Amino acid sequence: MARLWLLIALCIVCAQAYADKKVYRWKDQNGNWVYSDTPRKGAKEVKINTNFLTMPATDTSVLTSSQSPSGQAYKAAIIAPNHKQTLRDNTGSVYVSGQITPRFAKDFTVQLYLNGKPTGPKQHTVTFALRNVPRGEHSLQLMVFNGKNEIVTKSDETIFYLHKASVNN
Structure with missing residues (x-):
C-alpha cells in the first residue's frame, strides 16, 4: 500500500512538471496500479488537480547567512x-x-x-x-x-x- 502511495505521489509530481501531458493508469498482471504518460489498452486518463500541490514559500534566510561566524x-x-x-x-x-x-x-x-x-x-x-x-x-x-x-x-x-x-x- 505504501508503494502505491509513493507511486501516486511520484506521478503527481511528474504530472505537475509536465502540466500539458496526460497521465494514464491501468492494472498490471499482478493487480497493481500502473501510472504512465503513455496510454495502453484499457488505460484510463487520470485527472489531476494541481491546486492542492502548491506549497507556501519557506524562509531559507537562516541557511545563507551574510554575516561571518566570527561576527555573530x-x-x-x-x-x-x-x-x-x-x-x-x-x-x-x-x-x-x-x-x-x-x-x-x-x-x-x-x-x-x-x-x-x-x-x-x-x-x-x-x-x-x-x-x-x-x-x-x-x-x-x-x-x-x-x-x-x-x-x-x-x-x-x-x-x-x-x-x-x-x-x-
Whole structure:
C-alpha cells in the first residue's frame, strides 16, 4: 500500500512538471496500479488537480547567512545538570550537555571545565561524560573556541552537588 502511495505521489509530481501531458493508469498482471504518460489498452486518463500541490514559500534566510561566524554573538549554556542540582552516583559519573546558539560553526571546538580545570581535550560536540568525580560541590563551565583557538563565548558557571553512599554505610 505504501508503494502505491509513493507511486501516486511520484506521478503527481511528474504530472505537475509536465502540466500539458496526460497521465494514464491501468492494472498490471499482478493487480497493481500502473501510472504512465503513455496510454495502453484499457488505460484510463487520470485527472489531476494541481491546486492542492502548491506549497507556501519557506524562509531559507537562516541557511545563507551574510554575516561571518566570527561576527555573530554566540551564547553557550549548560543544560544538564541543572544549576544547583543534586546528583547521586556512587561511581562518580556525571553526564553534561551543553547548547551553543546560534548554530555551532564548523571550525568551533568546545571544552568543559570542572572546578576551573579542563576535563579533557577540546571537542566538536557539547555532550560530555565525566568519570570518578569526587563527592561534594562542583562547578562546570563551557568555553567555545574558534578555528584560531580564540574564545568565542563561555557559559555561566553551573553548580552541582554529587552525593555518594558513605563507605561506613
